Amino acid sequence: MDTLTTIDEMGFAPTLQQEMLEDTTSDHALLEATRTGDQDAFAELVSRYRNQITSYIYRMTNDYDGAVDLAQETFVRVYRAADRYQRSYAFSTYIYRIATNLAISELRKRKRRKLVSLTGFFQQSDGGEPQELNPPDTRPLQDLELVDTERRNAVQRAIGTLPEKYRAPLILRDVDGRSYDEIAKILETSEGTVKSRISRARGFLREKMRAYL
């Protein structure tokens, strides 16, 4: 009888508890709990991804209010499709795929609506690339913060001029810092295609941002 020891004494307890805790707080577990009607689990998922998704869609569409709306639509779709969710992919891949599809759909809608592009007014007569609406100010700026803000705006505008197939992988890689493998899964394409598109996107950006480099 003296040989009987408890689990704590065997030293397994911390590992088991840690694994159980990680399991219950993983994205998959939270979505499983959401499926059974646990609203708190879904709220936890929302709090984990709301900023990332909103930011990603904002970088894609360059429209904050629209990005917030689409981010909410992303979570609504996750919630509705919780029953059909499969654990074959990471949840982040799953939710980013939904967000990407919504953002691309929005960009195509805008294209169909033929929104007047402000940069279009500055298109060169020979059919070349349109000039930036706000050309870089060559005068010396006193405030360093203003310089940074101006530079960020220029980058955002330059990203906005990229074709959507180059825009999404560039943002996922250079803004969100995701791996090629994950980007390939999100965009449902091969890793080689992703690398190629990112390289092309950087080439476009380099040309557009030449004044700032």
Added chain:
Amino acid sequence: MRKNNCEVIRRELDELMLDEAASAPVSEHLNDCADCREFHQTQTKLRQMVGSLGTVAAPADFEFRLRARLANDSNGALPFGFAYWPFTRRGLALVSVLILFAIGAVVMWNSMNQPAVTNVAERNPAPAPPRETPQQVQTPVAPRDTQEFQAALPESSPQKIRNERPIEAGQRVKRQLSSVDFSNTRAEVIRATDPAAVFPIDASLQPMRVSLDDGRGNARTISVPTISFGSQRTFASGNTQKGSW
């Protein structure tokens, strides 16, 4: 050979993360090749600028709005499938059009298959006095008496019959009647003593035409549309009830 090598090196540099160290061969090449070194510096600066965009925060009421949106969606999820209402509406519109088309087709079919109607007024402008036709004599319900008179003209009624002027032969009647000619059939003879006489009519499929004559040459013709309720009740007196004629 060197150009190909530069392309490979640049591709490898491009695939590195910003904080990731390049391999030894790449580092050696960067030391030797000024073009690739410049490319690497420019590319790094560009990626730093893009990376400096950072994350944009969601608004503070993001979760509140999301909850409201989900609540609205769940409220709107009617058993019928409110989410598919636009499709349902289109379906209902299509069904309505089909029903209208079917009704129109039935109406057209009926109008095309109606029996040929003879214009009685044109064929027989003046109604001939009723004649005895043994084949079409109807058996009256009430027993016949010796004192008989023409229908709808009881003795006790001193009312004058309107349109007393007899229609001359060849004169066109203003109001043309579309009915089957029953003028050559015998008129019913109804007893004067009965305040209300019931007699069967077997002209249920065709309009009936009744001729009244006061015996002085004054005649009146009444055309009755198609009867489908079996029998009619006539009242000799003037106090006809509602719904009777």
